[in-house]
Amino acid sequence: MEQKIHPKIKEYQEKQEESKVEVPKANLVTLKIKKYNPNKDSSSSYQNYQVPVEKWTTVLDALLDVKQNLDHSIGVRYSCRQAACGSCGMKINGKPKLACFTKISELDSTEITLEPMDNFPITRDLVVDFSRLFANHKKIMPYIMNNESEISNGTKEFLQDPKHVEEYIQFAGCIKCGLCNSACPTMAMDSSFVGPQALAQAYRYVADNRDKGKDNRLKVIDESHGIWRCHFAGSCSQVCPKGVDPAMGIQLLRGYLLGFRD
Amino acid sequence: MGDNDNKEGFKGMANPGRYGIERVAYWLMRITGLGLLAYFIAHIYETSTILDGPSAWNAMLEMTQTTEGHIFLTLVIGMCVFHTANGIRLVFGHAGYGVGKPGRPDYPYPAKSLNMKGKACIYASIGIAALAMWYGIAVMFGV
Amino acid sequence: MRESIVMKIHYGTALGAVALVAIHILMRLTVDFHESLTYDAVVANYQMLGYALLLELILILISVHGFNGLRVILLELRQGSGYEKGVTYGCIAGMVVLIAYGTRTIIMTNMGMI
Amino acid sequence: MVSSIEYDLIIVGSGLAGLRAAIEAAKKNSKIRIGVVAKTQVMRSHSVSAEGGTAAALYSEEGDSIESHIYDTVKGSDFLADQDVAERLCNEMPNEIYQLEHWGMPWSRREDGKIGQRAFGGYSFPRANYAADKVGFYLMQTLYDTCQKFSNIEFLNEWFVTSIIHDGRQFCAVTAIELSSGDFYVIKGKALIVSTGGAGRIYSFSTYGFSSTPDGLDMAYRAGMALKDMEFVQFHPTGIMPSGILITEGARGEGGYLINKDGQRFMESYAASKMELAPRDIVSRSIMTEIKEGRGFKHETGADCMKLDLRHIGDEVIKEKLGGIREISIKFSGIDPANDLLDIRPVCHYMMGGIHTNIDGAAELSGVWAAGEAACNSAHGSNRLGANSTAECLVWGKITGSLATDFILQNKTAPPLPHENVVIEEKRIYDGIFRGRGEVNPYEIRQKLTDTMNEKAYVYRNEKDLTEGLKIVRELQAQTWKHVDDQAKEFNTNFSNVMELDSMFRIAEVVLLGAIKRKESRGAHARTDYPTRDDSHFLHHTLVYHDPKEPIMKTHPVTITKYKPVERKY
C-alpha cells in the first residue's frame, strides 16, 4: 500500500525547506497498527503511520487523526472519548488500555503499537467481539432480585445510608470495557471462564442491601468454569481503568462460598 | 470463532512479566505446584524402594547424594516453602481476608486488593523460600 | 460435585498438609540429617504405628491436593466436555494409584514385610 | 433478495430512552418480541456521559413542589415549552426516580438514607437527584441490567439503521446494516420507537460522544416526518479546554464560581439572584459577552476561555461528589480542580429540537413514536434546564414503550412491506454512497462542516453569519466527497462515517434555516440583530419537512395552560 504523509507533516516539511528551521522531532509519533480482517486476510499485518501530536493528544485522538488523514479503513470502536462508555479498549504497547484514556505523552515512546485486545475474537483490526462478555454478564443475573423491585403508587425509596452505598459503589463503576478479561491469565486459555468482569458484577449486586438474590448468583458461579478459576493473579485490577478492582470483589464473593461471610 | 478466538494462549498465561508481583506469584504458584507434584510422585516411588531391601534403598539415596541431587533437593525445598507460604496467603485472600475494604475509588484508582500487605507477603514467601534453600545448601553441602 | 466442595477440599488438604508436613520435617530435623535417612532408621520409623499413620495421612492429603491442582490447571488449558471428563477422571485415577502405591509401601513396611 | 428479520416492537437506540421503553414494553406484555437496535453496543450510547443529575421534586415536606418544578421548566424554556407536556414530565418524575431506585440505581444518599439532591441551574429548589457525577452512566447501567430480567428483549448491537420504511400511512420496517458482517437487512415490525439521541456532533466543539450524529433525525425527516424547533441548540457554559468534555453543572451546583480576568464572579452583573446557577443559555451568553468585552482568558491553544473555580469546595467534597470531573480534568487537562482553576468555554451540549411528536411521544406517522433527545415533544421549549433531559428520556421512554405495546396488541397484522421502498433505500446507500465517486476527503468535509456550525451558529447569532453558514454548508454538500475508500464489508466505519456525514448535512441545514427564520432572541437562540423576545410573531414552534428541492417550513402552536409568558429574569 502506498504510504501517505500526514498533511500537517507535509506542511512542516515544506516550511522547513523554506526557512531551514528544525522541526521538533518529539512531536511526531508512529502508530504501528495491527490490521486484520479475518474474513478476507489470511494473516494479520502491521502498518505504520506517522502523526503529529500535542501534549494532550490521546491515543484515540491520534488514531482518529490517522483515520481522517492517512487510512480511512482502520477498524476501531469508539464513542464517548471520556472513558465512560468502554468502547475503545485495545492493547497499547502490549498492555490492555483505553485508547481515549491514554495520553501519548504518558507512553514515553515515539513508536506506539496498537493491537486488538487479547481473549476476544477479532472482528476487524482493533475491533473485537464482545458477545461472550455480554452473555457472561447476563448469566450472573445482574439486577436487583427482590419481590418489591417493581413499585406501586406511593412507594418511596428503600432507605440506604451512605455506608451501604460504599459497600458496592466501586463495583458499579464497571464500564464493560473488557480490559480485565483481556489481562486475566485464566482467560488467556479458558474460554469458558466467566471472567473478572462478570464476577465483579455478581459481587456488585450481592453487596447491595436491596438485593436478595445472593444464593441464586452463588449457584451460577459455583461451577467448574466459575469463580474458582480465579487465582487472584490481580492483573484484572491492575488494568481496570475505573477502579472497580474486580480481584477484590471476586475474593469477597468467594468468601461467601467458603463460609467466611454470610 | 475457533482459531479466530484470539486467546492469548499459553504464552500469555505463563508470562509473569507484564503485570506486577501478584502475577509473578501466580506464576510461581503454578510452577511450584506442578514441581511439587512431580517431586511427590517421585518421592513415593523413591520411598517404595525400601521394600526392596537396604541395597536398593541405599542406591536410591546415593542418587540424591550427588551434586545434581543436592541441587534438585534444594529446589524442592524452595518450591515447597514458597508454595506453602504463598498458599497460606492465598487461602486467606480467597476467603476474603486482607484484600481491602470496598469504598469509593479516587482517580487514579489504585487497586486496594493489590495492597502492600499482600505484596509484602509475596516478597516474604520468596524470601523465606530463598532462606530455606540457603539453609538446605548449607546442610547438604556441609558448609 | 459442586466446585466449591472440591475447592474446600483443596484448601483443607493444603492446610492439613502444612501441619503434618511440618511434623514430618521436624522429626527429620531432630536428628542428624544424614543419619535419619539410613535404612534402619527409616524402617524403624515406619514401624511406629503413629508415624505410619502420619505418613499415610500426608500421602492422602497431598495426593488429593496435588492431583486436584493438576486438574485445575488442565481444565484451564482446553475446553470441551470430553476433554474435561477425561481430565477429571484421569486425575482421580492418578490420585488413587498414587495413594494405593504409597499405602502399599507404608503397610508393608509397617508390618515388617520386607 | 434482502435478508429480513422481524420483531413486534423495534426500538432504535439503546440509550436511556430506548432502554426505558424496552423495559416498559417487556413488562407490559411478555409475549411481544422487542428488538433494540443500535449502531453502538449496549452501554456505549452517549447517555453514559451524562453527569450531573436527574430532576424530580421529591421532598414536598422540605419545601419543594411539583408545581414549582413545572414553573421552573416553563420559565427556563422561555415560554416555548408546551405546558401540558412540562406538567406531565414533572408529575411523572418522582415515580421514575423511585422505580429506578428499586431497580438498583446507586443514588447518592443523605445521612437519613434518602435520595440525595443537588442544586442545578434555573431551579428554585435543589432537586437534581444525583449519583456522584455519573448519573447518566448509573442510570444506563441500572436500565440495561434490568433489561436482562426479560427474555423478550433482544439487543442487536452495532446495527446501523438507515431508513424507516412505510406504506404512506403506517410504519412497516426499518432497514439496517449489521456492522460486523456488513450485511443489509430489513427489520420488520408493527411499531417503532425512535430514540437515537441528540445530534451534537454537527458542531466541532461538543460535549457529545462521537456517535451522536443526526442519522435518527434524518431517517424520520426523510420518511416525511417533521423536525421541530431545531434552531434551539443548547450551549453548556462549561466545556473543558481543549477537549470540550463536559464539566457538569453540578460543579456549580456544589458551589463552583465562574471567574473572569479581573478575578470577579462576573455572573453578578447578569443574574444576581441565581449567579452561576442561572439557566445555561444565560450563563453561556454571559461568558461570551465577557470574552467579547476583553475580560476572558486565552487558553494555550489560542482559544478564548473563562475560568471555573472549585478550589474552595475542597478536595474531599470534590472526590466524594465530583469524582468524575476530577478524573477528567486531571487526565485530559492536567489540572486538579482542588488546586487550580479550570479553563472552560461554552460548548454544544443539547438539541432542544427533534422529531415532532405530540404529548404522548407519537410522531406523525402511525406506528412511530419518538422518545429522548431525538424527540421534540416540547417539554423544554427553547432552553432545557439541566437534569431535565435524562428525566424526559425516562418519562417518555416509559410512555412510548407502553403505548407502542398497546398499539401492537390492537394491530395484530402488519401492513405488507412495500418492497420498492426497500430497493430505493438500498440504491441510495450502496449506489449513492458506498460506490459513490469523489475526490474530496469526506473527513475533511466533516471537519469543515462542524467548524462552520461552530463559527456561524454558536451562542450569539446574526443574519449575516447564519446565511453565510448556510451557503458554506450547501457548498460543502455539493462537493464530491461521497466516496468510501474502504471497500470491505466487515465493520466498515468509513462507510458508516460517510453515511453519518450525509445526514449531518440535512440536519445542519434545518438548524440554520430555523435560526434564520426566527428573528427574535428566545432561550438558547440569541440573535444580536434581534436581541429581544417577540411573542407577537414568534411564540410558535418551527416545523421543517423534507423536500428534495428545498425544505418546507411551517409553524406549530405552543400549548399554554396556566402560565402566561412574562419577561424572563433571574
Ligand SMILES: Cc1cc2nc3c(=O)[nH]c(=O)nc-3n(C[C@H](O)[C@H](O)[C@H](O)COP(=O)(O)OP(=O)(O)OC[C@H]3O[C@@H](n4cnc5c(N)ncnc54)[C@H](O)[C@@H]3O)c2cc1C
Ligand atoms: C456530556 C453530557 C452530559 C449530560 N448530562 C446530563 C445531566 O446531567 N442531566 C440530564 O438530564 N441530561 C444530561 N445530558 C443530556 C442527556 O444525557 C441526553 O439528552 C440523553 O442521554 C439522551 O439519551 P437518548 O436515550 O435520547 O439518546 P442516546 O443516549 O444518545 O442514545 C442514542 C442511541 O441511538 C443509537 N443510534 C443513533 N443513530 C443510530 C442509527 N443510525 N442506527 C442505529 N442506532 C442509532 C445510538 O447507538 C444510541 O444507542 C447530558 C448530555 C451530555 C452531552
Ligand code: HEM
Ligand atoms: C503444604 C502446604 C500447601 C499449601 C498451603 C498449598 C496451598 C495451595 C493453594 C491455596 C492452592 C490454590 C492456588 C490457586 O487456586 O490459585 C494450591 C494449588 C496447588 N498445589 Fe498446593 N499447597 C500446599 C502443598 C502442595 C504440595 C505438597 C503439592 C504437590 C503435590 C501441591 C500442589 C499443588 C498444585 C499442583 C496446585 C495447582 C496450582 C495452581 O492452581 O496454581 N501443593 N496449593
Ligand code: SF4
Ligand atoms: S471491571 Fe474494570 S476493566 Fe473490567 S470491564 Fe469493568 S471497567 Fe473494564
Ligand code: F3S
Ligand atoms: S486477573 Fe484473573 S485470576 Fe483472578 S484476580 Fe483477576 S480474575
Ligand code: FES
Ligand atoms: S471512547 Fe468511550 S471509553 Fe474510550
